[in-house]
Amino acid sequence: MLAAAIVVIVELAVQIAGIQSGQARDEPAVSLASQSMACRASVRRSAIAAAEGNHFAACAECGIAALRPASSEACGQEERSCGEKSTHPQRNHRQNRLFPKAMDDHRTGALFALMAMLPLLSACEDVPVAPHDAQPEAIKRGRLAAGQLGCGACHKIPGIWPEGATGPDLTNLAERGVIAGSLPNRPAELTAYLLDPPATVPGTAMPKVPMTRQQAEDIAAFLHQPDAH
Amino acid sequence: MPTETQLKAVLGGWPPAVLNPAGPYSEPVTLLAWALLIGGTVVLAIVLAALAVALWGAPSLRRRLGGDRAIWIGGIAFPVVVLTALLVWGLWLTGDLAAKAPRPGEMRVRITGEMWWWRVAYLDESGRTVIRDANELHVPVGSTVLLELDSADVIHSFWVPRLAGKMNMIPGRRNLLRIQADQPGTFGGQCAEYCGGPHALMGFAVVAHTPESFDRWRASRLAARPASVTSRGQELFMASGCAACHTIAGTQAAGLAGPDLTHVGSRRTLGAGILPNNRGTLAGWIADSQTIKPGNRMPNYKQLDARELNALADYLAGLK
Numbered sequence: 001m002l003a004a005a006i007v008v009i010v011e012l013a014v015q016i017a018g019i020q021s022g023q024a025r026d027e028p029a030v031s032l033a034s035q036s037m038a039c040r041a042s043v044r045r046s047a048i049a050a051a052e053g054n055h056f057a058a059c060a061e062c063g064i065a066a067l068r069p070a071s072s073e074a075c076g077q078e079e080r081s082c083g084e085k086s087t088h089p090q091r092n093h094r095q096n097r098l099f100p101k102a103m104d105d106h107r108t109g110a111l112f113a114l115m116a117m118l119p120l121l122s123a124c125e126d127v128p129v130a131p132h133d134a135q136p137e138a139i140k141r142g143r144l145a146a147g148q149l150g151c152g153a154c155h156k157i158p159g160i161w162p163e164g165a166t167g168p169d170l171t172n173l174a175e176r177g178v179i180a181g182s183l184p185n186r187p188a189e190l191t192a193y194l195l196d197p198p199a200t201v202p203g204t205a206m207p208k209v210p211m212t213r214q215q216a217e218d219i220a221a222f223l224h225q226p227d228a229h
Numbered sequence: 230m231p232t233e234t235q236l237k238a239v240l241g242g243w244p245p246a247v248l249n250p251a252g253p254y255s256e257p258v259t260l261l262a263w264a265l266l267i268g269g270t271v272v273l274a275i276v277l278a279a280l281a282v283a284l285w286g287a288p289s290l291r292r293r294l295g296g297d298r299a300i301w302i303g304g305i306a307f308p309v310v311v312l313t314a315l316l317v318w319g320l321w322l323t324g325d326l327a328a329k330a331p332r333p334g335e336m337r338v339r340i341t342g343e344m345w346w347w348r349v350a351y352l353d354e355s356g357r358t359v360i361r362d363a364n365e366l367h368v369p370v371g372s373t374v375l376l377e378l379d380s381a382d383v384i385h386s387f388w389v390p391r392l393a394g395k396m397n398m399i400p401g402r403r404n405l406l407r408i409q410a411d412q413p414g415t416f417g418g419q420c421a422e423y424c425g426g427p428h429a430l431m432g433f434a435v436v437a438h439t440p441e442s443f444d445r446w447r448a449s450r451l452a453a454r455p456a457s458v459t460s461r462g463q464e465l466f467m468a469s470g471c472a473a474c475h476t477i478a479g480t481q482a483a484g485l486a487g488p489d490l491t492h493v494g495s496r497r498t499l500g501a502g503i504l505p506n507n508r509g510t511l512a513g514w515i516a517d518s519q520t521i522k523p524g525n526r527m528p529n530y531k532q533l534d535a536r537e538l539n540a541l542a543d544y545l546a547g548l549k
Contacts, residue, residue: 150505153513153521162504166516198539205516205535207542209509 142222190220242417247390328405342385342398345431346501363488369443386422410437426524432502454479462544494548512542
């Protein structure tokens with residue numbers, strides 16, 4: 001119901017913005033964008049973006065809503081950074097069609113302000129930023145690994161004993177902007193940090209805890225899950 | 230549940246399974262426990278059935294239930310016979326399992342309950358300590374091991390459910406307990422007598438090796454530690470006052486108040502059976518053990534900066 005309404009409104013917005021139909025009706029792109037906006041981006045951030053009148057760009061690949069000038073150059077930059085870890089490179093291609101060079105900044109801003117307001121219109125609950133499109137299995141494995149490695153010795157993590165206080169409280173980690181004081185809160189960065197904290201963030205107190213890449217990815221999925229907290 | 234099983238593997242079999250014996254000194258205890266549980270259930274069923282008859286039964290049945298015969302049989306003869314049989318069984322079992330003296334050539338280990346951890350000393354035939362350890366006991370599969378249990382402060386109780394029944398650790402007294410593991414594995418234990426503060430966080434692990442693997446383990450522990458290259462972590466260990474309470478063989482650290490750390494890096498658990506042992510948990514424990522195990526006797530070391538904490542954790546994790 002909600003998804004259908006969003007698709008209709010996005011279609012309308014796309015028409016208003018004057019994107020050529022051959023490009024605009026690329027359904028995967030539209031659905032990706034709307035999915036990203038409605039289900040992954042936080043309502044709070046979207047609302048702030050709309051209220052401040054900023055150009056609002058969404059990266060469909062990683063689902064991170066970011067405040068930045070929505071010029072095609074900036075967008076391309078975002079995509080490049082996403083593309084590095086992308087498992088679906090073709091999405092970048094589709095994404096490009098949403099931001100044709102012909103589109104001027106003003107229209108883009110209006111379009112995204114409108115899109116950003118959509119979740120508010122639909123009485124949607126406050127959905128946290130969940131940059132991790134994790135499988136329940138990965139989350140389950142991650143919870144187990146976090147317990148096995150004793151992450152709770154330093155961190156408060158719901159469902160993990162003990163609730164240490166040496167490191168930061170990791171409750172609602174999915175809603176944080178940055179992790180470890182400096183890294184963007186994305187799965188790839190979190191995984192890399194977990195695997196070797198001192199190498200990723202020099203000077204961090206978190207030691208390199210022996211773990212496999214799979215364990216690190218699973219723990220990142222577990223920490224990023226939005227519904228556990 | 231597989232997840233619990235895997236967690237148990239990491240935490241040295243903790244929490245221990247109480248009805249899954251792994252040796253000849255726990256099997257009879259488990260059998261008695263099952264007999265009590267099933268017998269008790271049967272008695273409860275009989276009582277409830279009698280109650281139902283008393284409330285709703287036919288008048289003839291109710292008359293019979295209230296008669297002298299029923300009271301003599303159900304109220305006196307049955308309890309006397311059953312309870313006497315259980316008493317005999319229990320006393321016989323206690324006597325049978327009790328260890329009175331070391332057998333010739335038997336491995337002896339002294340385990341001292343401390344608030345809130347376990348001091349472990351492997352003894353030679355004459356009773357002298359040859360290997361010092363803490364919170365973990367290594368045994369060979371298929372051989373009996375005599376444990377000499379005592380306490381340094383209050384009453385604790387040594388309990389590794391899969392290997393033996395409980396045995397109190399009483400200050401000034403040496404209680405003997407014999408155990409034997411019939412399969413390799415890690416068996417969790419837990420202090421079973423409230424001993425104050427973090428009593429619930431006083432865990433233990435018994436690691437049962439195949440005889441060859443046990444011999445290797447023992448030889449590695451008896452071998453003199455080669456003089457180590459002084460590391461930043463070791464310097465910090467000495468400079469931060471850790472050595473006042475902890476011993477690391479081959480260094481100046483010779484404190485006796487806390488667990489011996491000579492081989493701390495090879496232990497299964499940290500904080501007496503409560504945390505997996507790795508660099509991360511070591512750092513967390515050093516920095517803030519009071520949050521993890523409130524009331525334990527190690528102070529928080531909050532004066533260490535991130536690099537120092539890492540160096541110290543690295544050093545300790547490397548003490549295999």
